[in-house]
Amino acid sequence: MSVTSRYREAWEGFWREAPDGPGEVFWDAGPERTAAVHLALYEPHLTAPGLPLVDLGCGNGTQTRYLADRFPRVIGVDLSTAAVDLARRADPDGRATYRALDAADRAQAEALHADLGDANVYVRGVLHQCEPDDRQRLVDTVATLLGERGRVCLVELAEAARPVLMGLAQGPGGPPAKLAPVLRHGIAPGEVGDAAVPRYLRAAGLTLVAEGELPLVTTEHTADGARIELPSRWYVAGRTA
Numbered sequence: 001m002s003v004t005s006r007y008r009e010a011w012e013g014f015w016r017e018a019p020d021g022p023g024e025v026f027w028d029a030g031p032e033r034t035a036a037v038h039l040a041l042y043e044p045h046l047t048a049p050g051l052p053l054v055d056l057g058c059g060n061g062t063q064t065r066y067l068a069d070r071f072p073r074v075i076g077v078d079l080s081t082a083a084v085d086l087a088r089r090a091d092p093d094g095r096a097t098y099r100a101l102d103a104a105d106r107a108q109a110e111a112l113h114a115d116l117g118d119a120n121v122y123v124r125g126v127l128h129q130c131e132p133d134d135r136q137r138l139v140d141t142v143a144t145l146l147g148e149r150g151r152v153c154l155v156e157l158a159e160a161a162r163p164v165l166m167g168l169a170q171g172p173g174g175p176p177a178k179l180a181p182v183l184r185h186g187i188a189p190g191e192v193g194d195a196a197v198p199r200y201l202r203a204a205g206l207t208l209v210a211e212g213e214l215p216l217v218t219t220e221h222t223a224d225g226a227r228i229e230l231p232s233r234w235y236v237a238g239r240t241a
Contacts, residue, residue, distance in 0.1 A: 035066045
């Protein structure tokens with residue numbers, strides 16, 4: 001089963017209108033604040049670091065390009081073809097490769113695994129943006145891509161992030177400039193309970209290896225100039241501990 005056409009169209013519309021410049025998208029913080037921080041937590045738990053790495057939900061490829069300098073082969077995948085096109089244009093040297101992927105579609109996940117073999121996977125802030133019925137399917141796709149040897153680093157907004165986002169969206173001056181397009185395209189952040197993510201992982205046949213808390217850095221600032229950071233949790237999981 002694939003995602004709804006409404007959801008796909010929302011992401012296509014968002015990425016078609018997204019500015020090309022670095023840091024113009026709400027969650028598109030520089031890798032030194034995002035992927036680099038997550039890698040320091042993730043790499044000690046990799047059992048097969050030489051596997052390909054899939055950046056699932058790669059968007060415009062900011063993190064993908066950083067990861068491509070640290071893994072032998074990196075593939076950025078995204079539901080939106082507009083996002084994939086942006087990522088390719090921003091990577092003229094082809095440091096990574098990119099392709100469209102509906103992560104709720106089991107057949108597409110199996111086809112990518114058939115192409116790559118077992119892979120490590122990086123997922124940042126994707127699960128809460130999925131339709132609720134698609135969240136388990138997305139984690140099942142992660143498990144398919146991992147195979148027997150891969151491990152996933154999954155970073156997800158914590159429950160405590162939702163009231164922060166709602167406060168930003170409902171502020172007296174309206175939502176911050178970089179959050180407004182997200183809401184306008186109907187990509188309202190959903191809530192994933194902190195206890196739900198380990199359940200999704202277990203249901204997909206994965207074992208939780210490590211987890212913790214850390215802020216998810218955005219590119220937006222409050223009216224007084226403070227960078228907006230959202231509570232998040234990180235998880236590393238694989239077939240075996």
